[in-house]
Structures are given as C-alpha cells and as structure tokens.
Amino acid sequence: MSNDARTQTEDAYLALQSTSEFQALRKKFRGFVFPMTALFLAWYFLYVLLSIFAPSFMGQQVGKPGITVGLLFGLGQFVSTFAITIIYARWANKQLDPMAEAVSAQMTASDPKES
Amino acid sequence: MALALPLAESTAVGTPILNIAIFASFVVITLVIVIRVSAGKKTAEQYYTAAGAFTGRQNGVAIAGDYLSAASFLGIAGAIALQGYDGFLYSIGFLVAWLVALLLVAELMRNTGRFTMADVLSYRLRQRPVRIATAISVLTVSFFYLLAQMAGAGGLVSLLLGIQGEMAQNLVIVLVGGIMITYVLIGGMKGTTWVQIIKALLLIAGTAVITLMVLGKFSFSFSSLFQAAADNSPAGDKLFEPGLKYGKTLTTKIDFISLSMALVLGTAGLPHVLQRFYTVPTSKQARKSVEWAIWLIGGFYLLTLVVGYGAAALVGPKAILAAPGKVNSAAPLLAYDLGGSLLLGIISGIAFATILAVVAGLTITTSATFAHDLYKEVFKRGNTTQDQELKVARRASVVIGGIAILGGILAKNQNIAFLVALAFAVAASANLPTILYSLFWKGFNTRGALWSIYGGLSSSILLIIFSPVVSGKPPLVEGGPSPSMITNAAIDFHLFPLDNPGLISIPLAFFLGWLGSVTSKEHNAQKYAEMEVRSLTGHGVAEAVNH
Numbered sequence: 001m002s003n004d005a006r007t008q009t010e011d012a013y014l015a016l017q018s019t020s021e022f023q024a025l026r027k028k029f030r031g032f033v034f035p036m037t038a039l040f041l042a043w044y045f046l047y048v049l050l051s052i053f054a055p056s057f058m059g060q061q062v063g064k065p066g067i068t069v070g071l072l073f074g075l076g077q078f079v080s081t082f083a084i085t086i087i088y089a090r091w092a093n094k095q096l097d098p099m100a101e102a103v104s105a106q107m108t109a110s111d112p113k114e115s
Numbered sequence: 116m117a118l119a120l121p122l123a124e125s126t127a128v129g130t131p132i133l134n135i136a137i138f139a140s141f142v143v144i145t146l147v148i149v150i151r152v153s154a155g156k157k158t159a160e161q162y163y164t165a166a167g168a169f170t171g172r173q174n175g176v177a178i179a180g181d182y183l184s185a186a187s188f189l190g191i192a193g194a195i196a197l198q199g200y201d202g203f204l205y206s207i208g209f210l211v212a213w214l215v216a217l218l219l220v221a222e223l224m225r226n227t228g229r230f231t232m233a234d235v236l237s238y239r240l241r242q243r244p245v246r247i248a249t250a251i252s253v254l255t256v257s258f259f260y261l262l263a264q265m266a267g268a269g270g271l272v273s274l275l276l277g278i279q280g281e282m283a284q285n286l287v288i289v290l291v292g293g294i295m296i297t298y299v300l301i302g303g304m305k306g307t308t309w310v311q312i313i314k315a316l317l318l319i320a321g322t323a324v325i326t327l328m329v330l331g332k333f334s335f336s337f338s339s340l341f342q343a344a345a346d347n348s349p350a351g352d353k354l355f356e357p358g359l360k361y362g363k364t365l366t367t368k369i370d371f372i373s374l375s376m377a378l379v380l381g382t383a384g385l386p387h388v389l390q391r392f393y394t395v396p397t398s399k400q401a402r403k404s405v406e407w408a409i410w411l412i413g414g415f416y417l418l419t420l421v422v423g424y425g426a427a428a429l430v431g432p433k434a435i436l437a438a439p440g441k442v443n444s445a446a447p448l449l450a451y452d453l454g455g456s457l458l459l460g461i462i463s464g465i466a467f468a469t470i471l472a473v474v475a476g477l478t479i480t481t482s483a484t485f486a487h488d489l490y491k492e493v494f495k496r497g498n499t500t501q502d503q504e505l506k507v508a509r510r511a512s513v514v515i516g517g518i519a520i521l522g523g524i525l526a527k528n529q530n531i532a533f534l535v536a537l538a539f540a541v542a543a544s545a546n547l548p549t550i551l552y553s554l555f556w557k558g559f560n561t562r563g564a565l566w567s568i569y570g571g572l573s574s575s576i577l578l579i580i581f582s583p584v585v586s587g588k589p590p591l592v593e594g595g596p597s598p599s600m601i602t603n604a605a606i607d608f609h610l611f612p613l614d615n616p617g618l619i620s621i622p623l624a625f626f627l628g629w630l631g632s633v634t635s636k637e638h639n640a641q642k643y644a645e646m647e648v649r650s651l652t653g654h655g656v657a658e659a660v661n662h
Contacts, residue, residue, distance in 0.1 A: 025651055030555075032220040037583045041379070044211045048375040051204060051357040058200075059356030066341020066424075070200055077207045078413055080199040084214055085409045092402060100144045104652040 018109050025099045032091060041085055047073050130444060130456045137460040141468050142294055145313060149298055149306035151292035159504040162619075163483040164393040167555045169402035175407020178391050179316030182209075182382075182408065183415055184473040184535065185259075185267030188339075188466060191416070192449075193442035195423020197432050199344075199354030201361055202423060205536075208378030213412065215383040215547075217405040222398035223554045223650040224389055232389050233488045237550050237643035240561040244492055247567040250488045251387040252545040255572060256538055257481045258522070260387070261474060261515075263534035265292070265523025267443060271463060285524045291467065292520035295474045298375060299482075299512045307475040308394060314465070314472040321416055321465045323362045325446075326418045328453045329425030329662065340421070343428035361586075370613045374536055377617035381539025384387035384546030387480040398653050425449055435621050479513050485511035536615060537579060544571035544620035548628045554650060556632075557643060563632030571624030578616035583609045 016022055051058050051070055058070030126263055160166045169177070187209065192200030228234035233249035268291045298306060333340040341355065348354050363372035382388060392401045426435065426445040429452045440446040450462040486508035491499050526534065548567045552559040579585065587607035588599040599609075613619075649655055 005145055006138065010639070013645040013648045014641055016648050020650075021216045022648065023140065025156055026647070029651060037215070037218055040211065040214050044207075044379055048204070048205070048372060051200075052361065055178065055357040055362055059353075059358075061355075063351075064188070064338035064341075065352070066338055066355050068200070070357055071203075074200075074203055074207055075210055078417060081211055081214060081409060082413060085217060086217060089402060089406050093399075097399065100652045103648075107652065107654050 012107065016103070019085060019103075019106070021099075021106065022103050025096075025103055028099065029096060032035075032088070036088065039081065043080055046079065049079055116226070120527050130460075133336055133456050133460045134463050136568070138200040141464045142471075145310050145620075146298070146301075146473075148313070149302035149538070152309050153302040153306045157303055157505065159486065159508060160230065162505055162508055163479065163487065165305040165308055167394060167396045168305070169394045169400075169547050171395055171403025172407050173312060174391060175394045176315050176406040176411065177311040177394070178314075178388065178404055179385065179411035179415070180311030180318070180392075180469075180472055181391060181476045182412055183315065183468050183469070185271070185466060187415070187419070188322070188469060189267055189271070189443040190445055190535070192419050192423045192426060193435065193445035194360075195420060195424035196344075196430070196435055196445040197442055198360040199348070199350065199424075199427070201358050201359050201371075202538075202573070203420060204357075204375070205339070205363075206419060209382070210409070210413050212379045212382035213409045215380065216388070217402070217409065219554070220389070220550060221392050221401045221405045224394065224550075225392045225398045225401035226650045226653045226656055227554075227646055229393060229485045231483050232386050232550075233484070233492075236553055236564060238551070238553065238646045239639050240559075240564055241637075243318045244493050245561060245564050245568075246488045246634035249546075249549075250484045250493075252572050253484045253488075254481060255576070256384075256542045257386055257484075257545065258340060258478050258518070259538035259541060260385070261477050261519045262522040262526045262534065263538060264470050264474050264477070265519050266526035267536060269523055269527035271443065271447070271466055271470075278288065282419050284467070284527065286581065288523040288527075289520050291470065292474070292516050292523065293341065295519075296513055296516035298475050299478050300387050300509055301514070303536060304394060304479050307472070308477055310468070310475060311472045313633055315411065315467045317465045318469060319411065319418075321462055322418045323613060325453060325458075326421045326423070328428070330422050331447070332425075332429070332453075340424055340428060342536070344424040347431045348427050349432065363562070366612045369618065370615055373540075373613050373615040373618035376621055376631055377536060377540035377543050377615055378619060380543035382542075384542035384550060385539070386542075387477045388547070388638070389485065390476070390480040397656060398608050400476050422446055422449060422585040429453070466605055474516075474519055478512050478519070481515045482511035482638040484507045485515075506535075531553060537584070540579075540615050540617040540620065541572065541575045543617055544575040544624045544652060546571075546620075548624045552628050552632070553646075558638070559628065559632050560635050560637040560639075562635035563628045563630075563638065566631030567624045567628030570627035571620055574623050575616045578611050578613075578620060581608065581610040582614055582616065583612070584614050585609065 033071065050073065058068060060069045061067065062069060062072060156164070164363075187206070191202060191206050191209075194205055196202070224232075224235050231249075232253060233246045236249050237245040265288060269571050302309070302637055329340065330337075333343065345352050345354050350359055352361055361367045361374075392404065395401050395404055425444065426449040430445065430448045435442065435445045435448060438448060447459055449467065451459040454461075486504050486580055489509045491497060491504050510630060545568050548571060549564050552563060552567070582601060586599050586601045587609035590604060
C-alpha cells in the first residue's frame with residue numbers, strides 16, 4: 001500500500017500507537033478474540049477427536065434411531081458457532097466500535113491532512 | 116458385490132432438453148443483470164472490488180454464494196448420503212472455520228488492504244519479495260479450487276444432459292468456461308457479486324424446497340427418515356456412527372485430524388473469500404458480511420443433512436454410485452426422485468449457476484493478483500496507469516478461464532468435496548500463518564513471511580504429490596479403478612501416508628514464520644504502528660490511496 005514518504009503521518013501513527021487509549025483498545029480487542037478463538041477451536045477439536053477415538057461413545061443412540069451422541073455434538077457445533085457470532089457482533093458494535101472511533105478521531109484531529 | 120459401470124449403460128435422468136432450457140434461461144437472465152449493473156466506465160478498482168460499494172448484508176449473501184460451491188452442494192450431500200456421519204463432519208469444519216474469519220481476519224483485512232490479499236501481507240514488509248510470494252500462493256490455491264469447481268461441472272453435465280461421449284462432455288465444460296469468462300469481462304466484481312447473490316438465494320431456496328419435500332415424505336419425522344436411510348444403506352445403522360470413511364485404520368483417523376485442521380484454518384486463507392471483504396466500505400460492514408454469511412452457510416449445511424440422508428433413503432447408495440458423476444450426483448438424483456424432470460432441471464440449473472458464480476469470483480481474484488501484484492507492483496514497480504492495469508487484469512481473466520477449462524476436462528471424475536479440501540489445506544498452510552502473524556505479531560518480518568509462505572506452499576504441495584491422492588491407492592472393494600488420480604495401480608510413488616497434508620504443513624508454516632522472523636533483524640516500527648492503528652481503528656480506509 002501507500003509507500004509515500006508521509007513521515008509526519010507515520011510519526012503520528014507511532015505517537016498514537018503508544019497512547020493509553022490505543023493500548024486499551026488493543027488490549028480489549030485481543031482480550032476478547034484470543035480467548036474466544038481458543039475456546040471454539042478447543043470445542044471443535046474435542047468433537048473431532050471424540051469422533052475419531054471414541055466412535056462407540058459418539059455412535060450411541062439417544063432415544064430414536066439415527067439420533068446419536070455424535071449427531072447432537074455436531075449440532076452443538078452449529079449452536080456454538082451461531083452463539084459466538086451473536087455475542088461477538090453485539091460486543092463489537094456496542095463496546096469496541098465506540099472506542100475505535102474515539103481513537104480514530106484523535107488521529108484525525110492531530111493531523112489535518114487526514115479526513 | 117461388484118458394480119460394473121460401463122459408461123454406455125449410464126443414461127441421463129430427466130429430460131435433457133428441459134434441463135438445457137432451464138440452464139439457458141439462467142444464463143440469459145443473469146447475463147442481462149450483469150450487463151445492467153455494470154454499465155459505465157470501469158476502473159481497475161471497480162473490476163477487482165466493485166470499489167467497495169456493497170452493503171454488509173449484500174456481501175454476506177454473496178459470500179454464501181461464493182462459499183456454497185458445487186463442493187458444498189453436490190459434494191457434501193453426496194458424502195452424507197454415502198458415508199453418513201463422516202460426511203456431516205465436512206460441513207461442520209466448513210462452518211466453524213468462519214469464526215476465524217469473523218474474529219481474527221475479516222475486519223482487520225478490510226481496514227488495511229484495498230485490492231488484494233498481498234496488500235495486507237506486504238504492508239509493513241519488503242514489498243516485492245512478499246508480493247511475489249503471496250501471488251504464487253494465491254495462484255496455487257485458486258488453481259486447486261478452480262479445478263474442483265470445473266470437475267463438478269463435468270460430472271453434472273454428463274448426468275443432466277445425457278451427454279456420454281468424452282468429446283461432448285469436454286465441449287460442455289468449454290461452454291461453461293466461456294460463459295463465465297464473458298460474465299467476468301462484462302461485469303467485473305460488481306456483476307460477479309450480483310450473480311453470486313442471485314445464485315445464493317436460488318440455491319438456499321431450492322435446497323429448502325427439497326428438504327421440505329423429503330421431510331414431507333417421512334411425515335416430518337427425522338427418525339423415520341434416518342431409519343429409511345439406514346435400511347437403504349449397506350452400512351445400516353453404522354451410517355450414524357463416526358468411522359465409515361475415516362475410522363478404518365489409524366492412518367485414516369490421523370488423516371481425518373489433518374483434514375479437520377485444513378478445513379477450519381483454510382477458509383480465512385482463501386484468497387477469493389478475502390477478496391470479498393474489499394467489496395464493502397468499512398470494517399463494520401465486513402463484520403456484518405461475515406455475520407450474514409455464517410447464518411446462511413450454517414442454515415444451508417443443516418439443510419444438506421436432510422438432503423444427504425434423504426438421498427440415501429430415497430435414491431440409495433447403489434444408484435448414486437452407478438450414476439455418472441457418482442457421489443456428486445446424489446442431490447440431483449434426489450431432486451428427480453422428488454419432483455421429476457422439472458425439479459431436477461431447476462436444481463441442475465442452480466448447480467450450474469453455482470459453478471459459474473464461484474469460478475467467476477475465483478477468476479477475478481486471480482486476475483487481480485496478476486495485474487495488481489505482479490504486473491503493477493512487481494513488474495512495473497508501481498509505474499502504470501489504471502487503464503493499463505485493467506487491460507492486464509482482463510487478459511489475465513481470459514487466460515485463467517482457459518486454464519480452468521483445461522483443468523476441468525482433466526479432473527472430470529474426481530470427488531469435488533475432496534479437491535476443495537486440498538485447496539483448503541494449501542490455503543491454511545501457505546496463507547493463514549502469514550496473515551495472522553502480520554496482523555498480530557510485532558516481531559514478524561520479511562524473512563518470516565517468505566519462509567512461511569514458501570515453506571507452507573511447497574510442503575503442502577509436495578506432500579500431496581507423494582500422497583495416496585495422486586498414486587498408489589488400491590482399487591475400490593466395490594469395484595472400479597483406484598481412487599487415486601493416477602488410476603494405473605502399477606504406478607505407485609506415494610511416500611506420505613495421509614491424503615491431506617495439513618497436519619504437517621500447517622504447523623510447519625507457523626514454525627517457519629516464527630523461525631524466519633527471529634533470525635532476521637529487520638523491523639519497521641513506523642509501518643508496524645501505521646498498520647496496527649489502521650487495522651484496529653479503520654483510520655484512513657475512506658481516504659483515496661492512489662500511488
């Protein structure tokens with residue numbers, strides 16, 4: 001992307017990066033997405049590993065024919081994916097966006113060239 | 116029991132003329148729409164990304180249209196029909212993968228890039244070497260994905276149009292490819308996006324209709340549907356247990372772990388998926404795109420569960436395997452069983468539209484890589500006009516279309532869900548580590564990127580070449596030739612036991628990215644600050660970056 005020698009702006013980025021507001025934004029974002037990623041990956045691989053190494057457990061019939069523990073686990077993956085999507089979107093819209101906008105506004109204010 | 120499948124015996128189902136008529140009307144209607152939405156002068160930016168003019172919701176539907184490829188629709192339905200639970204596992208990996216895109220990739224990519232994946236990867240690293248490496252990787256991944264789609268086209272054609280001769284089938288693949296190139300040249304990303312939106316809506320609606328009809332046949336009782344599927348399958352109740360495809364030996368089990376890794380980590384590294392995030396104006400809209408995509412894709416995979424078991428119950432594994440197109444023909448055969456020639460015609464029309472739309476999206480992404488990354492940034496070192504760049508992009512589209520056609524002819528009988536899985540493995544190995552490192556790791560640098568991209572790419576490709584996918588699988592127990600690409604059992608050079616390379620190549624690429632970075636002193640603190648601030652705040656996204 002832009003390779004222009006906009007040293008002033010780049011310095012402004014460096015300055016902004018070290019502000020406590022930006023560090024807080026970064027911490028907040030990572031503090032949410034990293035644990036959430038670890039969680040859904042662990043849940044997914046639990047399902048995969050159980051399917052492979054505990055097939056008789058996953059193949060157990062629950063009630064009616066065809067409804068197995070594994071099927072319920074699989075449907076659980078759908079439920080968790082939908083749930084994480086809703087939770088993240090709400091959190092990001094309500095909590096992350098206002099913070100990001102505030103930091104971005106700070107940058108714009110400090111550099112009249114940017115609009 | 117040996118099933119002999121001489122091609123001469125396979126007859127088309129339905130009325131070929133009706134199928135052709137429905138397909139032709141799809142082509143005409145979508146072509147009119149493409150022409151209408153893409154009037155006016157075009158810039159390279161419009162060609163690649165529709166200049167970010169779509170809304171999050173529109174883009175979300177288009178992503179679903181792009182992602183629910185022939186592999187999902189035909190491949191997964193077929194895999195569930197034949198392998199039950201193990202087929203269902205595919206769709207779960209394909210869905211959960213979207214969380215990687217949602218949480219880690221989509222918004223940050225939108226905020227830092229503009230035209231191609233390489234924009235982001237080369238942002239704070241040395242431009243030329245990183246752009247070249249990324250371009251090579253984009254071209255490779257897209258080639259595998261293209262191959263899968265075109266292979267699907269071949270199988271479908273033979274089933275639907277009653278075309279049996281090799282030459283005639285090839286001719287139809289040429290025709291499909293030709294139409295796709297026309298779409299891309301006329302419509303660019305804007306036209307292609309609309310085709311994907313229309314196709315997604317039709318596909319989901321069509322699948323919902325089949326689902327309802329299947330459930331109706333079993334008086335809306337899942338257990339009687341499952342029971343009928345088991346009764347009709349040689350596997351019986353084993354259909355609902357894990358292991359039919361992957362549980363045979365320790366090797367197949369480990370192979371499945373490898374596949375699962377590739378599926379869940381591959382999506383966020385697919386260039387044509389990433390390209391879609393540039394078609395919206397802001398990161399908020401990119402987030403919204405992924406939200407919509409997850410709902411639509413998840414909903415669709417739930418439907419394929421019913422479609423797959425419905426095909427097992429009503430069509431039966433034997434008839435599916437006997438049809439031209441084999442496992443990929445489960446869904447069309449089910450449509451024929453339920454709604455006769457008309458429903459079959461509609462479903463096959465949708466399947467064709469699917470292939471067209473996905474191939475068109477891939478072609479645009481690949482041509483953007485050629486024209487923007489290789490021609491403009493690397494070859495011309497940024498000194499070129501928009502018009503020249505656009506001209507190169509269009510020419511590249513035609514060449515890529517030609518390659519797709521050729522590949523489709525060669526890969527006609529491969530299982531497409533499986534070919535797509537290989538594309539995911541290469542994407543997860545060559546692209547994703549560098550994407551994540553460059554977005555999240557301060558210490559990442561050019562050497563790390565190059566080692567990771569080239570290491571991930573070459574290890575995954577080499578492992579595929581020396582895997583049983585290419586040579587050395589024994590002939591099927593049920594009869595028929597070896598499922599390897601080289602069917603001649605005498606030629607066997609496989610050295611690596613797994614079908615999917617992900618288990619080795621993905622961790623290797625992450626490791627190489629780390630190793631390369633810590634052994635090189637390069638670090639551009641200013642660019643890192645710029646990238647990080649932009650990626651998190653969206654600062655400067657709206658600003659025109661013409662350089």
